Amino acid sequence: MTAAPRDVRQLLADAAAALPGVEGRHEAELLLLHVLGRERSWLFAHATDAVGEADAARFAGLLARRVAGEPVAYLVGSRGFWTLDLAVNAATLIPRPETELLVELALARLPLDTPLAVADLGTGSGAIALALASERPRATLIATDVSSAALSVARGNALRNDVANVSFRQGAWFEPLQGEVFDLIASNPPYIASDDPHLQQGDLRHEPPGALASGLDGLDDIRCIVAAAPGHLVAQGWLLIEHGWDQGAAIRALFEQAGFEQVHTERDLEQRERVTRGCLPGVR
Incomplete structure (x- = not known):
C-alpha cells in the first residue's frame, strides 16, 4: 500500500528535527521552497497542502545531503x-x-x-x-x-x-x-x-x-x-x-x-x- 502523502507542515517538522543547530527549521524551509519553486510567504497559507511523492523524494535527497554537511546555499544554488x-x-x-x-x-x-x-x-x-x-x-x-x-x-x-x-x-x-x-x-x-x-x-x-x-x-x-x-x-x-x-x-x-x-x-x-x-x- 502506498503511504499517504505528507503535508508541508509534517515534512518541515520532521526535517527540522533531523537538522542540527538553531537554523534547522529555516534551512528545512529553504530546501522545501526550492523544491516546490515557491516563495517563503507561500508557507503561511499552505501548511496543510499535501506534497507530491516526487517532490517529497527530491526534498528528502536534499535533506540527506544537508545532514551530511553540504551547505544550503550550494544545495539551492543561490x-x-x-x-x-x-x-x-x-x-x-x-x-x-x-x-x-x-x-x-x-x-x-x-x-x-x-x-x-x-x-x-x-x-x-x-x-x-x-x-x-x-x-x-x-x-x-x-x-x-x-x-x-x-x-x-x-x-x-x-x-x-x-x-x-x-x-x-x-x-x-x-x-x-x-x-x-x-x-x-x-x-x-x-x-x-x-x-x-x-x-x-x-x-x-x-x-x-x-x-x-x-x-x-x-x-x-x-x-x-x-x-x-x-x-x-x-x-x-x-x-x-x-x-x-x-x-x-x-x-x-x-x-x-x-x-x-x-x-x-x-x-x-x-x-x-x-x-x-x-x-x-x-x-x-
Whole structure:
C-alpha cells in the first residue's frame, strides 16, 4: 500500500528535527521552497497542502545531503547578499552577511554621482563588485579572480542582476591590473590559517580551500595585497580589506608599513574586528 502523502507542515517538522543547530527549521524551509519553486510567504497559507511523492523524494535527497554537511546555499544554488540574488556553487565562497560591512564602508567613500574607478580583488561570486556597482552606477568596477570557474559564476550573476558597469578579469590579485590605478580597492581575501581545524568543520569543508586559507598565519595573501596596493591607487585612494576577528592589529601594522594613513579597523555587528581601511596620502 502506498503511504499517504505528507503535508508541508509534517515534512518541515520532521526535517527540522533531523537538522542540527538553531537554523534547522529555516534551512528545512529553504530546501522545501526550492523544491516546490515557491516563495517563503507561500508557507503561511499552505501548511496543510499535501506534497507530491516526487517532490517529497527530491526534498528528502536534499535533506540527506544537508545532514551530511553540504551547505544550503550550494544545495539551492543561490544566496542573497546586499540587495542581490547570487548564484553560487562549489567554485565560489558563499557570501556572508558580515561582508556587507565592507560594502557599506566602501560606499561611504564612493560619492554617488562621481565616475570613479573601483577594483574588487578575489571576487568569487561577484558579491562585493556587484553590490558596489549596483549602488554606484557611474562607477566603473573591475573584479579579478584567479579561478576561471568563479569568474563564470560572477559573470552570470552580473547578468542575473542586470548590473552592467562591472567587468571581470582572470588572475591573482593585481596581476590583470598592470598599470591601472583606482579610487578604491576592496577585497575579501583568504585569511584563515592553513592548519586551522575549522577548515574541516561545517560548511567550510565544502567551500574552495583557495578562497579560505592563506599560509600559516592566514595573512600571506593580505600581505601581497597591502604591499602592492599603493601602486594601484590614486592619491587619497582607499584600500579596504575584510579579515579575521583576531587579525586587526597585524593588518593595521601592514597598512602603516605600506604608507597608508587614516588606518582604522571597523567592527561587525558582533563587535568583532572585521574590516581594516586606509587612505593613500597625497594630493589629487
